[in-house]
Structures are given as C-alpha cells and as structure tokens.
Amino acid sequence: MAERSTAAVDVADNSGDEPLTAKADQATADGVAQNPERDTESDKAQGSGGIEETEKASPPELHSGHKLARRYRLEECVTRLDGFSSWRAVDEKLRRAVGVHILPADHARARSVLAAARSSALLGDPRFVQVLDAVEENDLVYVVHEWLPDATELTALLAPGPLEVHDAYQMVSQIASAMAAAHREGLAHLRLNPNAVLRTSSGQWRIRGLAVNAALRGISSDTPQRTDTEAIGALLYAALTQRWPYESDAYGLSGLPKGVGLIAPDQVRAGVHRGLSELAMRALANDGATASRHESACTTPEELVKAIGEMPRIRPPEPSFTAPPEYQRTTYQQGTYGRPSPPGATQVLPTPPPPLQSRTGKALKWAVSALLIAALGLGSWQLADALMDQGNKSEDTKQTQTTDGNDKSVDKTKPVKTFAIQGAKEFVAKGDAQHPNDVDKTYDGDKSTYWRTSSFIGGPVLAPYKPGVGIVYDLGSVQDVSTATIGLYYGGDHTTVKLYATNSLSSSSLDSMTQLGTVTTTGTSATVKVTKHVRSRYVLVWLTALPHADSDQYSDAGYKQAITDVKFTG
Numbered sequence: 001m002a003e004r005s006t007a008a009v010d011v012a013d014n015s016g017d018e019p020l021t022a023k024a025d026q027a028t029a030d031g032v033a034q035n036p037e038r039d040t041e042s043d044k045a046q047g048s049g050g051i052e053e054t055e056k057a058s059p060p061e062l063h064s065g066h067k068l069a070r071r072y073r074l075e076e077c078v079t080r081l082d083g084f085s086s087w088r089a090v091d092e093k094l095r096r097a098v099g100v101h102i103l104p105a106d107h108a109r110a111r112s113v114l115a116a117a118r119s120s121a122l123l124g125d126p127r128f129v130q131v132l133d134a135v136e137e138n139d140l141v142y143v144v145h146e147w148l149p150d151a152t153e154l155t156a157l158l159a160p161g162p163l164e165v166h167d168a169y170q171m172v173s174q175i176a177s178a179m180a181a182a183h184r185e186g187l188a189h190l191r192l193n194p195n196a197v198l199r200t201s202s203g204q205w206r207i208r209g210l211a212v213n214a215a216l217r218g219i220s221s222d223t224p225q226r227t228d229t230e231a232i233g234a235l236l237y238a239a240l241t242q243r244w245p246y247e248s249d250a251y252g253l254s255g256l257p258k259g260v261g262l263i264a265p266d267q268v269r270a271g272v273h274r275g276l277s278e279l280a281m282r283a284l285a286n287d288g289a290t291a292s293r294h295e296s297a298c299t300t301p302e303e304l305v306k307a308i309g310e311m312p313r314i315r316p317p318e319p320s321f322t323a324p325p326e327y328q329r330t331t332y333q334q335g336t337y338g339r340p341s342p343p344g345a346t347q348v349l350p351t352p353p354p355p356l357q358s359r360t361g362k363a364l365k366w367a368v369s370a371l372l373i374a375a376l377g378l379g380s381w382q383l384a385d386a387l388m389d390q391g392n393k394s395e396d397t398k399q400t401q402t403t404d405g406n407d408k409s410v411d412k413t414k415p416v417k418t419f420a421i422q423g424a425k426e427f428v429a430k431g432d433a434q435h436p437n438d439v440d441k442t443y444d445g446d447k448s449t450y451w452r453t454s455s456f457i458g459g460p461v462l463a464p465y466k467p468g469v470g471i472v473y474d475l476g477s478v479q480d481v482s483t484a485t486i487g488l489y490y491g492g493d494h495t496t497v498k499l500y501a502t503n504s505l506s507s508s509s510l511d512s513m514t515q516l517g518t519v520t521t522t523g524t525s526a527t528v529k530v531t532k533h534v535r536s537r538y539v540l541v542w543l544t545a546l547p548h549a550d551s552d553q554y555s556d557a558g559y560k561q562a563i564t565d566v567k568f569t570g
Contacts, residue, residue, distance in 0.1 A: 062087075062102065068142055069135065072100055083107050084216055088147060088457065091132075095551050097147040097457070097558075098132060101216060102140060109218055110141045116211035117143040123185055127178035129198070129208035143212055149457050149558060150548065151198035151206065154235065155251050158194065158242055165273045168239040169314040171197070172232060172279065174205040176308060179228050180301035182210055188224035190214045192231035194238060194251045225300040226285075232304060233283025240265040240272050245284060275311050282307060419568045422476040425505045426451075427540055429467045439471050442563045450489050452554065452562035453546060459559025460494050460545040468498070470542035472505050475568060478537045481516070482570045484528045488521075489562035492547030497526045501536035513540060520545070541566060 062085065066074045072089045079086035084103035091098045103110055117134035124130070133144035154171070157163065163171065175197060179189060189196070191213045198206045214220070221227045237245040244253040245262060256263065262284060266277040282298045298304040421443040426436040434453045441449035453469050462468055475481075484499050497520075500513035507513060516530045516539070543561055551557040 067092075068100065068102075068140070069137060072098065072142075072144060074100065082217065083109075084113075089144075090556060091144075095556070097149060097556065099145045099147045101143040101145075101212065103142075103216070105136055105139045105141050107141070109215055110136070112215040113143065113212065114141055116215035119187060120211040123182060123187060123210065125178060125181055127174065127204075127206055128182070128210045129206055131212065145208070145212075147457075148198060148200060148206070149459075150201040154194040154197040154199070154239070157199060158238060159252060162242040162269065163239040164317065165240075165276065166314050166316045168236060168273075168276055170203070171199075171205050171239055172236045172276070172304075173308050175207060175235065176232055176301050176304045178207055179232065180305050183225055183228070183301055187211050188214070188221070189228050189231065190219050190221050190224060191217070192228055192235070194235065194253075197235060229283050229298055229301055229304055230285050232301065233280050233298075236276060236280040237265055237284065240276055240280065241268045243268055245280075273314070276314075279304075279307060279311065416569050419475045419479050419481070419570060421473050421566070421568070423474040423505065424471050427470050427472050427507065427542070429510060431466055434469050442471060442566045443473070445565070447487060447564045450562040450564040452489065453543070453560050455551075455555040455558035455560045456546065457558055460547060461496075462544060462546065462559075467510065468542045468544040470540055471563070471566075472502060472507065472538055472540045473566065473568070474505055475537055475539065478535050479568070480533060480535050480570045481539060481568050482530050482533070483568070484517075484530075484539070484541065485567045485569070486526045486528070486541060487564035487566070488524045488526060489564055490547050490549045490560065491524045492522060492549065494520055494522050494545055495526060495543065495547055495561055496520045496545035497528055498542040498544060499528045499530065500540040500542060501534045502538045502540050503536075504538055507538075507540070510542075522547070539568060 062074060062077075064074055064076065068074070068089075071091060071093050073092055074087045074089050076088045077085055078088055084101060084107065087100045087102065089098050089100045090096070101113070103113065107113075114134055114136060117131045120128070121131040121134065129146045129148065131143060131145050133142075135142055135144075162168075175192075179192070182188070187210055189207070189210055191209065192207070196207060196209050196213070198208060200206060234245050237243070238251075238253055242253060244250045244255045247255045247258050249255045256268075262281075264277050264281050266272040266274055278295060279298075282295050283304055285297075298307055424439040424443065426433050426439050432454075435451055438449075438451040442451050451471065456462060456465070458465060481499075481501075484497075486497055488495055496518065498518040499516040500510065501516055502513045514532065514534050514536075516532055516534060517528045519526050519528045541563070546559040546561040548559050549557065
C-alpha cells in the first residue's frame with residue numbers, strides 16, 4: 001500500500017464501520033475482468049449468496065489519460081456497472097501496469113469497499129492478487145491492485161477442453177490452501193469463479209479479488225466458509241468436465257442437463273480421475289457425494305485441504321520427447337548415426353553433427369587437406385616456372401585451371417540473389433495500425449532504425465485480440481523468393497513470423513494470400529525458408545506472436561517487437 005493509505009488501514013475504529021472480521025461475510029474477488037462481458041455473469045449461476053439491494057450511484061466521468069494522485073494514469077476501461085468502473089492503468093512512479101476500481105465517495109458501498117481493500121492488503125499472501133493502494137480523494141474512492149500480464153484466467157484455460165488431471169489437482173490444492181489461510185484471518189471471497197482464478201506463466205495459481213469484489217457488488221453470506229468451499233468444488237468440477245455444475249450456463253461453460261440434478265464428474269465425462277471427482281462432490285452442496293459414497297461433505301476450506309492431503313499424490317505426466325527431424329544422409333553417414341541406439345547407449349543429440357564430424361571423417365578431412373596443400377604448393381611452383389618461361393601462354397593455362405577448379409563449386413552451390421525492396425506498406429487486418437510511417441526503416445540499410453509494434457497486455461500469441469501485425473514489401477517485379485531474413489529488436493519467448501505472397505500493397509485480407517513459410521524464434525533474428533514456392537511481386541512479413549519486454553523510452557512493458565531490417569533472397 002502507498003504511504004498515504006497505510007496510516008488509515010484500521011478503519012474499523014475510526015470510521016464507525018464494522019470490524020474487519022465482520023466484513024469477511026462481504027469479501028470477494030478483487031481484480032479486473034479482462035472481458036467486460038464476463039464480469040456480468042449471474043451470481044446465481046455460481047450459487048454463492050445473494051446481492052444486497054443498494055442505491056445505484058452514477059460512475060465517475062473519467063477517461064483514458066486521466067491521472068489519480070498524479071501517479072496512476074488510466075489507460076482502458078474494462079468494466080463499468082452498478083455505479084463503479086474498473087480500469088487498466090499505469091503506475092508512472094514505478095513504471096508498471098496496475099488495475100484500478102473507482103467509485104464515487106458517496107456511493108452506498110464506498111465505505112465497505114475501502115475496508116475490504118485495506119483488510120485484503122494486510123493479508124499479504126502472494127497467492128492472492130495484491131491490493132497496492134486504497135484511497136479516498138477528491139470525492140472518489142479507488143482501489144489499486146496488481147495487474148498480471150503473464151497470467152491466464154481459468155475461463156480461457158477451459159475454452160479448448162478440461163484441464164489435465166495434474167493441473168486440476170494443483171489448481172484445487174493451491175486455491176483451497178489459499179482460501180483456508182484467508183478464512184483464518186477472517187476474510188472470505190464469496191465470488192470465487194473461473195474469472196477470479198489465474199494461472200501464471202510459471203504454473204502458479206493465484207486468486208484475484210479477495211474481499212473487494214464482494215464489497216463492490218454488495219454480496220454477503222451467512223455461511224461464508226461454506227460458500228467459498230462450494231465455489232472451489234465448482235471450479236474443480238469445471239476443470240475436470242468443462243461443464244458448470246448447475247443447470248444454467250455460465251463463464252463460457254455449458255450447464256448440466258435440466259432435471260438430472262448434480263451428478264459426479266466421472267459420470268459426465270469418461271476418463272475423469274475418480275479421487276478428484278469424489279473431492280468435487282464432497283465440496284459441492286450435495287451432502288457428501290452420491291448415496292453409494294459415504295464420505296462426509298467438506299464445509300470449510302480447511303476441511304477441503306485436509307481431504308486433499310489424504311488423497312494419493314497425483315504426479316505430473318512424463319515429459320514427451322519428439323523425434324528429431326529427418327535429415328538428408330550423405331555417403332559419409334554410414335556408421336551408427338541415424339540408426340536406433342542399443343539399450344544403454346548414449347542418447348543422440350536432437351541436432352545431428354554436420355557430415356565428416358566422426359573420428360573417421362575427421363581423419364579423412366585432414367588427409368584430403370594435406371593432399372590439397374601439397375598439390376597447391378606443387379602447382380604454385382610449376383605455375384611460377386611456366387610464367388617465367390612461356391609468358392602469355394601460361395595465362396591461358398592458368399585460366400583453364402581456374403575454370404576447371406570452379407566448375408565443381410558451381411555444381412554444388414546455387415548462386416544467391418538478394419532482391420532490392422522498392423517500397424513497403426503496413427498491413428492492418430484488424431484494429432489500429434502500429435507505426436506506418438516507419439516501415440521504410442526496415443530496409444534502409446541501417447540496423448539502428450526500426451519499425452515497432454505497440455505494447456500488448458496479452459501474449460505471446462496476439463490472437464484473438466489481433467490476428468497479427470506486419471508489413472507488405474514491393475520487390476519491383478515478380479520474383480521467386482526462397483528465403484526471408486528478418487532482424488528483430490527484442491529477444492525472448494517468443495516471436496512467430498509468417499511469410500505470405502499477395503497481389504498488391506493493399507490486400508484486403510489474409511484469406512486472399514498464400515502462405516509461403518513460417519518460423520518461431522527466441523533470438524533477435526528470424527530466417528523464414530519458403531516451403532511453397534510461389535512467384536510474387538509482393539510479400540507480407542506477418543508477426544503473430546511477440547515476446548515480453550520491459551518498458552523503454554518508446555513504450556510500456558508488455559508483449560512487443562520491432563523489425564530492424566528485412567532481406568529477401570532467391
């Protein structure tokens with residue numbers, strides 16, 4: 001918390017509000033919904049208490065670029081409902097992205113929001129998205145919290161299918177343990193749903209919105225521990241089945257068939273881990289699984305943690321190793337290379353050594369090199385002698401020998417031609433352009449100049465927010481491009497470059513183009529080899545994934561990339 005708010009944390013004694021432990025009945029998920037539509041999901045679908053009827057105040061009239069406390073610059077409004085708004089913002093003092101909830105100071109829930117935020121900040125548990133500041137200033141109340149650009153909501157993780165059994169086990173273990181710690185301090189969540197659970201890039205599960213979202217929405221419960229436990233059971237149920245354990249659809253998940261009632265996850269989907277299936281049923285409000293399973297119901301997060309500890313530990317899956325790609329064999333590869341290794345033999349590295357790197361090959365190379373050196377020495381002596389004796393005739397001999405020596409290299413190496421770029425234009429498939437006035441800096445011969453993208457919050461893959469960003473290049477005439485070399489400004493995990501042939505500088509869509517090749521790299525250069533040879537005058541360099549980079553003089557930290565130079569060869 002910032003210096004100005006830490007001195008006013010104990011609002012229970014100074015503001016006339018209820019003690020913070022009493023506010024536990026109103027505590028829920030802090031954090032900004034990344035999709036405004038998700039934040040309006042019905043609370044009945046979660047089965048977690050009701051919403052208190054309060055007077056709806058008008059949200060403050062704010063806009064992008066507005067600063068709070070001369071420090072927090074508002075960037076994008078992601079939620080606006082029920083008299084409050086939630087924003088993605090930038091802390092200009094610490095140069096990092098943050099989330100901000102804002103409501104009028106005279107809002108009916110302003111006092112309870114401040115109390116919930118300050119009590120959540122005092123918990124200081126890293127498994128929760130941290131509240132950084134809670135302030136009343138200039139007729140506004142605002143709560144500042146962490147923004148995790150590398151984290152993904154459980155809602156998005158479940159979109160393609162249920163979680164792998166070890167991931168589901170880790171999720172319920174970490175979430176239950178965190179909520180048990182919160183309840184020991186008198187704090188509850190009451191709005192624990194797939195939008196409030198995040199998985200970071202390191203695999204850690206975090207909960208956003210402890211205490212704050214319930215206060216923002218006026219949600220309360222007479223049995224907060226039971227409500228949060230049932231919510232954890234619903235999260236586990238969804239992770240195992242990709243279904244919401246109630247009749248209504250919610251959070252992008254289909255509900256259970258009407259009239260069937262609550263059925264165990266292993267009866268909804270084949271192959272579900274039975275132990276986790278029973279655990280989900282014990283946490284949900286069904287009086288302890290089915291009639292044939294006489295396990296007692298878990299009514300508190302602490303009991304749920306104990307039940308998880310009694311289960312056999314679920315180990316992570318064995319890592320899968322992909323087979324190395326097939327390589328063209330030469331006459332020098334007649335040994336054990338390329339054949340299956342016998343049991344106990346040393347594992348072959350994924351990237352095979354170049355030809356002639358075996359012991360026999362090296363000996364052969366040295367022998368050939370020695371013969372070539374001797375032949376060159378003898379030839380040089382003979383050539384000098386011939387020059388002295390025969391004059392111009394030796395020139396003809398020299399030319400003949402040189403031509404004969406070069407014929408072999410011509411047979412082996414195809415000449416490479418670099419195409420001159422005649423012009424370029426930024427291609428925009430969706431949304432706004434990046435920096436169209438800088439496209440010529442990618443082929444000006446100066447690697448210190450570049451065209452750059454904007455800084456994106458989500459990544460590395462830009463879809464579905466944006467299909468990609470890139471530049472169409474004019475090669476002057478129809479060419480047969482075989483390779484594109486792209487210099488990149490930022491390294492890291494990861495940049496994906498795709499190459500397309502198109503019919504003009506102003507093509508309408510990617511659907512009208514032909515993909516030539518693609519490559520993914522973590523370095524500062526990318527070489528795309530054309531796998532589908534199509535003669536074209538116009539070529540699109542298309543970036544679909546960008547690495548995460550820190551803030552610099554041009555943009556904030558986020559997923560971004562810049563192209564320094566581009567070369568096309570054929």
